[in-house]
Amino acid sequence: MPPSCYPSRFCFVLFPGPRTTHASLLPVSFTFIFFVLPMDRPQDMALLRLRNPIKEVDFFSQNGRQDVTEAGAGVASPKGHQEEEEDALARGGASVNTGLYLLTVNSQASQAVVEEEKSKHKSQFSALRIELNRVRDENRRLRSMLDQLTESYTALHSQLLPAVQQKEHEIYRWQDGKTSVARQGESSAHQIMEHGPARMRMIHGNSEDGDGEHSSSLNIISSDRGIIPSAETQHSQVDGSSENPNLTQETSSPATPSDLSNRRARVSVRARSDAPMISDGCQWRKYGQKMAKGNPCPRAYYRCTMATGCQVRKQVQRCADDKTVLITTYEGKHNHPLPPAAKAMANTTSAAAAMLLSGSTTSKDSLVASANGFLHPHILYDSTMATLSASTSFPTITLDLTKSANPIQQLLQRAHPTVSPLQLPFPIYGLPQKLPTMVGPQTLQHGPRQQAVVESVTAAITTDPNFTAALTAAITSIMGAPTSTTGAGGSNVPSAGAHMVPGSPQLPKPCTTFSLN
DNA sequence: CGACTTTGACCAGCGC
DNA sequence: GCGCTGGTCAAAGTCG
Ligand SMILES: [Zn+2]
Numbered sequence A: 001m002p003p004s005c006y007p008s009r010f011c012f013v014l015f016p017g018p019r020t021t022h023a024s025l026l027p028v029s030f031t032f033i034f035f036v037l038p039m040d041r042p043q044d045m046a047l048l049r050l051r052n053p054i055k056e057v058d059f060f061s062q063n064g065r066q067d068v069t070e071a072g073a074g075v076a077s078p079k080g081h082q083e084e085e086e087d088a089l090a091r092g093g094a095s096v097n098t099g100l101y102l103l104t105v106n107s108q109a110s111q112a113v114v115e116e117e118k119s120k121h122k123s124q125f126s127a128l129r130i131e132l133n134r135v136r137d138e139n140r141r142l143r144s145m146l147d148q149l150t151e152s153y154t155a156l157h158s159q160l161l162p163a164v165q166q167k168e169h170e171i172y173r174w175q176d177g178k179t180s181v182a183r184q185g186e187s188s189a190h191q192i193m194e195h196g197p198a199r200m201r202m203i204h205g206n207s208e209d210g211d212g213e214h215s216s217s218l219n220i221i222s223s224d225r226g227i228i229p230s231a232e233t234q235h236s237q238v239d240g241s242s243e244n245p246n247l248t249q250e251t252s253s254p255a256t257p258s259d260l261s262n263r264r265a266r267v268s269v270r271a272r273s274d275a276p277m278i279s280d281g282c283q284w285r286k287y288g289q290k291m292a293k294g295n296p297c298p299r300a301y302y303r304c305t306m307a308t309g310c311q312v313r314k315q316v317q318r319c320a321d322d323k324t325v326l327i328t329t330y331e332g333k334h335n336h337p338l339p340p341a342a343k344a345m346a347n348t349t350s351a352a353a354a355m356l357l358s359g360s361t362t363s364k365d366s367l368v369a370s371a372n373g374f375l376h377p378h379i380l381y382d383s384t385m386a387t388l389s390a391s392t393s394f395p396t397i398t399l400d401l402t403k404s405a406n407p408i409q410q411l412l413q414r415a416h417p418t419v420s421p422l423q424l425p426f427p428i429y430g431l432p433q434k435l436p437t438m439v440g441p442q443t444l445q446h447g448p449r450q451q452a453v454v455e456s457v458t459a460a461i462t463t464d465p466n467f468t469a470a471l472t473a474a475i476t477s478i479m480g481a482p483t484s485t486t487g488a489g490g491s492n493v494p495s496a497g498a499h500m501v502p503g504s505p506q507l508p509k510p511c512t513t514f515s516l517n
Numbered sequence B: 001c002g003a004c005t006t007t008g009a010c011c012a013g014c015g016c
Numbered sequence C: 001g002c003g004c005t006g007g008t009c010a011a012a013g014t015c016g
Helices: A008-014 A022-036 A042-051 A053-060 A066-075 A081-091 A111-176 A179-183 A186-199 A212-224 A257-264 A340-357 A360-370 A377-381 A407-415 A441-445 A448-461 A465-483 A495-499
Strands: A266-272 A284-291 A298-304 A313-318 A325-331 A386-389 A396-400 A511-515
Parallel strands (some): A266 A396, A396 A511
Antiparallel strands (some): A266 A325, A284 A298, A386 A511
16 A cells, blocks of 8 residues: 555544654554454445545544544534535634634635635645545455455354364274273373374474464374374474373372373473572472483472362473573463462463364464464464474473573564564563554654663563563463463363363374474 | 471383 | 383471
């Protein structure tokens, strides 16, 4: 769209208010077009065109701007602009301010001056009307495009849902045939793992193709079904928590497949920290420590002590390659209410289960949907941010927060290229949040100084281990929010469990790494 | 005294 | 079967 087509020109001409600065006028106006379009109906447009054409310009104005409505009322009377203008001129124009400098000198003005003004305003008005018609056409065209997109989306979605359900049904049937194997517990998982790394070919790894998110998803499905897709083999995760063969079983009731999957899902956080443990708001009791092979640093085992019987555990270990990196692996789901500071982190494991064990058929959809539109799919499937590995015995999400000075900003830029650096699409433990607006690139340019400040702040806060934990929790809680309607404290199975592929002998035990580089 | 940490023992899975 | 390894248990010790 050429700049001359920006409808904001009308805003500036008709409503020259103090807030219509050059920097903010265009994107804001464009945004309003964007949001208004799907709301009004064609008949409304027709009414607007018949009754009050200029009111259409109100779409581009800001809410609550009094001068806008006043000026709009003044200009867009039912008589039409030309008659209004002529009436004003005939009355001497004493009381009507159209914003177009239509006021004329009262009685002393000569007829020639009046005529000159009149013709000038007429030409202005005709130009405005032409412009208005053009914008109206543009509006109509955009709306038709939107309708087409909506129809396409609906059609695709209607096709996707049965396919997903069929796929899940097939997986369930496949697993039902393997019930005995699945019930044998972790041994089966290890048996699968024996074949898993050799069979598993995926993923996003270092694939540079643009539609990696689609192909990778399909590849995971294929791996589940025993088909070997053609992609590169993944490397082992640096996380020393690999090959976890055994975990405490819940003895109260026979574990459902969703329970098993949820208990096995892990969330691993890699963050630079000098502290022995990142504080995540929970209470932990250390119940063991072992020297892990290939790592001079011991691995500590903790379990949640905020309630008796809580199955949540975590492992803490320093990275063998970089001892400043603290690897914290969470597992399980709390069975008790949690303080707000710990709640987000607690959702992590549920999110991990939902994402990694719901099967690749639904993970992307559920995650994207659970992000409430805040997170773009690329944030999950960008080849540089998400890698999967079959090295671990349990599906693991690894949030790698060690690779960037200011990962949050890049994260946000990946997720929301149109979001101002000052605006977080989700609340992060008291950090200021603004709802993202679909602004144009101009907004991003108007604050190099602000951006520098933001970079400094993000660089500072992301070095805080507490912040990294909070960031991890925030992201994962967003991802898993719809999967657990009762929050982290509930002992319920995540709602996504209905779509989950449980315990998953068929799953290649992927390990997803979110790397904020 | 309760909560927590330490630490050796124990168990299970896996490879050889 | 044996040894290695990861994970857990539980008694003893520590701390506030
Ligand atoms: Zn807990």
